[in-house]
Amino acid sequence: MNYYLIELQYLGFRYHGWQKQPDVKTVENQLRKTLGFVLPDIRTKVIAAGRTDAMVSVNKTFIELFVYEADLPEDFFERFNLNLPADIRAISIEKVDEKFNIIQHPKQKEYAYFFTFPEKVHPFCAPYMTTIQDHLNLELMQEAARLFEGEHDFYSYAFRPKPTTQTQGKIDFCKIETNTQYTANFFPENSYVLRVKGNGFKRHQIRLMMGVLIDLGKGKIDLDFVKQTLDGSQKVKLEHVAPASGLQLYDVQLTKGF
Numbered sequence: 001m002n003y004y005l006i007e008l009q010y011l012g013f014r015y016h017g018w019q020k021q022p023d024v025k026t027v028e029n030q031l032r033k034t035l036g037f038v039l040p041d042i043r044t045k046v047i048a049a050g051r052t053d054a055m056v057s058v059n060k061t062f063i064e065l066f067v068y069e070a071d072l073p074e075d076f077f078e079r080f081n082l083n084l085p086a087d088i089r090a091i092s093i094e095k096v097d098e099k100f101n102i103i104q105h106p107k108q109k110e111y112a113y114f115f116t117f118p119e120k121v122h123p124f125c126a127p128y129m130t131t132i133q134d135h136l137n138l139e140l141m142q143e144a145a146r147l148f149e150g151e152h153d154f155y156s157y158a159f160r161p162k163p164t165t166q167t168q169g170k171i172d173f174c175k176i177e178t179n180t181q182y183t184a185n186f187f188p189e190n191s192y193v194l195r196v197k198g199n200g201f202k203r204h205q206i207r208l209m210m211g212v213l214i215d216l217g218k219g220k221i222d223l224d225f226v227k228q229t230l231d232g233s234q235k236v237k238l239e240h241v242a243p244a245s246g247l248q249l250y251d252v253q254l255t256k257g258f
Contacts, residue, residue: 003098004065004072007091012057013127013245014087019051027052030085031063038079043068049102049252050109053204055244057127059112060091061252064102106199108172110251111206113194113242114179115214122186129179129191130246136217138192141176144216144226145194148174148209153232159204159241167232173197176213181250195250204241211240 016024020032028046035044045066052058077093084090114129117136125131148171155167179191194213196206212229215221229236 001069001098002067002071003096003100004067005094005096005100005102006063006065007093008058008061008063009089009091010058011087011127012052012055015054017052017054017056018048027088030088034080034083035065037083038076039067039072042070047102049107049254050249052249053244053247055127056247056249058249059251061249062102062254064096064100065093106255108197108199108253109201109249110173110195110197110253111201112181112248112250113196113206113210114182114191114246114248115194115210116188116191117217119188121188124184124186125188127245128182128184129187130243132214132217134218136214137219138176138217140223141213141217144213144223145174145176147223147226147230148196152230154202154205154230155232156229156234156236156238157205157208158202159208161202165202167202169198169200169202171196171198174209206247207242207244208238208240210242210246212238214242215240 010027012027014025016026018027020026020028028048031046035046047064049062077090081090115132116129117132118134120133121131151168151170153167154169155161158165158167161167174194174196176192176194179193181193194210196209212221212226216223216226228234229238
């Protein structure tokens with residue numbers, strides 16, 4: 001058995017998430033098909049550093065590639081990239097040993113949620129950002145975003161939690177900023193990004209956080225309600241899951257020493 005760590009990025013707009021599923025197009029499906037084409041006589045398996053939902057994009061993540069009973073040919077990485085779909089790209093490849101485990105390996109993730117308001121924008125923006133066609137109190141949203149930092153019981157931000165769901169967690173950084181990360185001539189004059197960093201997040205957690213911030217910006221809730229959602233004992237049930245297309249897994253940092 002040989003083990004490889006591959007850095008990956010993809011545009012998620014036309015995919016039904018990462019995980020392999022029957023009858024729908026997923027990123028994992030496309031990777032497996034490409035591996036089967038490039039390595040027709042070699043058995044392989046891939047595991048991702050984390051899963052993404054439908055339409056969510058990734059600027060930087062990692063997969064672990066397991067190669068059974070063989071080693072990779074010298075031209076594998078070039079041929080792999082050549083045959084991947086145009087909206088998936090492998091950035092680098094590195095050989096690791098059997099002690100490395102991409103799931104258990106300590107990592108920090110940064111998510112970015114891109115949005116704009118209040119005018120409807122060019123349709124080409126749809127894969128990259130969410131448009132809120134209402135006026136938002138951006139300053140109040142920025143104030144509330146900082147409340148997520150630190151250790152909290154994120155029960156309200158765990159999608160359909162079970163009694164055994166671990167909801168205690170820590171967010172190292174959470175801030176709404178002007179978007180300077182991406183530009184295009186069809187982007188609106190002003191767009192914004194919610195940046196969130198932490199070691200782990202629950203399914204839909206960032207989109208539920210963004211949903212609360214949007215509701216706050218529209219005046220549907222107040223700052224005290226946001227604080228209440230960060231008290232897990234209150235068991236506040238949130239319904240507003242922000243659209244997926246504005247969300248991006250922006251960065252995954254693995255600790256050194258593997």
